[in-house]
Amino acid sequence: MSHEHAQHGHDHHDRHDHHPHQGHAGAGSWRNAAQATLHCLTGCAVGEILGLVIGTALGLHTGATVLLSVLLAFVFGYALTMRGVLRAGLDLRGALKVALAADTVSIVVMELVDNGVMVGVPGAMDAGLDSLLFWSSLAFSLVVAFVLTVPVNRWLIARGRGHAVVHAHHH
Structure with missing residues (x-):
């Protein structure tokens, strides 16, 4: 995946080197899985950060803040795809179906991990937006989510699922 792809979504044919049903050597590779995970993490991180910032700024309870961040992560994750x-x-209906097929498992894993880390770091959710603890915990949670989601995406791509379904719509 090019640097441009990470910034601009799926708008070029060379975006993913995987086509499992055609037997490409790169199908299900760690590189492809990392690229798909980075793409998914981009949308998720926007929603996650926005939700945590809004919830924290409004003084919402931890549960409500996590719920808001998860909902926004799905919205932004799907929207990017x-x-x-x-x-x-x-068309819009077809694009939604592709996004659901491509990103749902990846987003679920990321959200479980990064919210689990945020809630698990003592004081992180109550630290406030001006706190190093809040921002460092959030950054750490996204890194951990990325690392733990790459193998999931590798497994999905190798089976023609997950982000592999997006590639079919670029030709």
Whole structure:
């Protein structure tokens, strides 16, 4: 995946080197899994950070803040994928189906991990937006989520699932 892809979604044909049903040597590779995970993490992180910032700024209870961040992570995660497949010519309903197939498992794993880390770090959720503890815990939680989600995405891509379904809509 190019640097441009990480910033602009799925808008080029060379984005993913995986096509499991065609037997490419790169199908299910760690590189492809890391690229897919980075793409997914981009959308998730936007929603996650926004939700945690809003919840913390409003003084919401930890549960409500986590719920808000998870909902926004799904919205932004799906939206990033939909943006690319809509550009490739898919209609809104088709783009939503692709996003659901491509990102749901990855987002679920990321959200379980990063919210688990945030809640598990003593004081992180109550630290406030001006606290190093809050921001360092959030950064750490996203790194841990990325590391633990890469193998999941590798497994999915190797079976023609997850982000492998997005690639079919770029041709």
